[in-house]
Amino acid sequence: MDYIQLWQNGERITLNIFVYAFTFAIPSLGLTLLIATPWLPGIVKQTLAMPLLLANILYPLTFTSDPMLDLVGSPFNFSVLLRFLDLFYVSPIVYHRPVYASTYSLWVDFWSCLRKFPKPAREATKDVKKGEIRTYTKDRSFLDIIPKLLFCMATVDVLGSYLSTFTPADIMHISKHQPVTYFMFYAMAALLMTAGFNIAGYSLHLFYSLFVEGGSYSSEQYRMLMIHPMLSSSLDDVWSRRWHQLFRSTWLAFPFRPTRTLTQRLLAKTTKHYDSIALFAASVSVFFISGLMHEYMVVCNVGWPLYKSALIGQQTMFFTIHGCGVILEKLITAFSKRVLPESVRHSLVVRVLQHIWVIGFGFTFLIWFMEGFATWNVYNDNPFQFTRPLIHQYFRTHPALHPFVGSAY
Template identity: 30%
Template sequence: MSLYQIKSEALKPFRDLQNHQLHASNSKIGSKSSFSILPSTAVFLLIQGGLTLLLQYFTVELIFLLPRYQFSLFGLVCGFYMQVNMEVGNRFLIFFSTLCLCGGEYNKDEWHLLFNEPWKSTSLTDFWSKRWHQIFREIWVSLAYRPLRSLMRNKFGPSLGVFVLSGIMHEYVIWTALYPFWTPGEQFLFFMLQAAGVILEKLLGQSKLIPHNMILSCLGWFWTFGFLYFTIPYFLNPYIKGKP
């Protein structure tokens, strides 16, 4: 072992300590009081209460009597309600955790929110990869995206693999939890449609005939939620049928 290597190994603990202190210092700079998350939590609580009062008037029979366009709109509202419930739980968890474990300091880079304002999505890719909840992200990436990316040269296969895996998982969830209301393939179809939409976006993004700056953000927003509007009934049907 050379003298340089000996010195390097001897000084390694001090470098690690310095890096840890630097990281802690940077974290400290971006930290806020745990109570800073409560105002947004209160807003979501109010929305949650309002939607709960609204949705309790919809019986299963009434919901399935709605015209198709109203049923799809109801589906989007239910999707938003699902997000709101998860937002409230997530924010309360962050509040109490940072209060008890971090001395009342909250750093958004260390305590991630489940959602990233999905209503601002300007594409399906943006919606599913960055803005909708990322609970299973690491699982999908590890089990589907990375293995397929190493085997396939095109970028469509890995994305398709993630949606296939997600579709299978949701089919299993409905089969086990809501079996009487399970329609085989319904959940899988929903995620395959999302995959088709994402792949279409990638194809259009690659096309030289359509400049990237041609599709404005507002058009992207209408495309995203228009697509979800027409496809979300496939996802929500078993949940609505199983509504108490």
């Protein structure tokens, strides 16, 4: 089969849902076994890793299945690529580390988006002495997770039913001509993504609680995957804490730490502000790589011809400009501390302006993010569609609502 011609035509091979589910992670499993083998020489591991990394990144470009598996497969494989690029090549070159990682460290990497793993304390606190490992008391049952999971499923069902009325053409039209409707779409889409990611988070939490911790867990060790980003008062808070942290450990390992280290080494002899510059460069590198990951998701699912002609670069622009927005915030915050009293900086007016800034910034640049995913129609393929016929029928019988919904009902 001519795979190059297949990709150039924007086509993929459709697999049975079970075949896809059990095969898309095979390269990552091979990379895990390879990096965790202590007796193989590093150069051998690096050589053997190359075809596995290539297979890992080509899989979502070549094969397709259920839309939700497509949604999971491409970012997962991209994240795997980054994590193992660091372990096999970047860390050995930049930090002279061995080409090795234990299976436990990889396990912690995977689950750290949800769960705290106790480490020896660096400093003494009221709870632990220096060097001691804190013990968490299990105070919750797995049954506590189920109502939260069901609520998020119901939320995705209802909001997804509303958003499914919008075609890709509707979204482009309202973004230019109906700002009120477009803002409603923006708000609902943000809530949908929050609930959707929390479905994933609570499902993983439930799995861990049942099959690893025996049915109970410590509430202090877990976090929501998405913590209501629309309520944030800063872009930094959105991306560093409230947005999902699925790829946090990967982003920190690569590109954040190598970019910061290399920038420090490059600028250490030329400026006394090299630490701040390196931090800014590392922060923007994370947003840039995140943009590339979303570019990859779009090209996998809309095909190269359409991506090249209409969508290329949008995701990178969206995420990179958010990185620049975070840096701008930090500069403004540092300046305001010098010129404004604390009472003003923490006043109600300033807090309201901060919320307006976050929501307005996201709304202004949303179309760069949304066009690719709208073309892919991913928001219309969620598995929870029980209320869709009822909600669409309600819209059909209430003409007064028609200006605020799409045309696909």
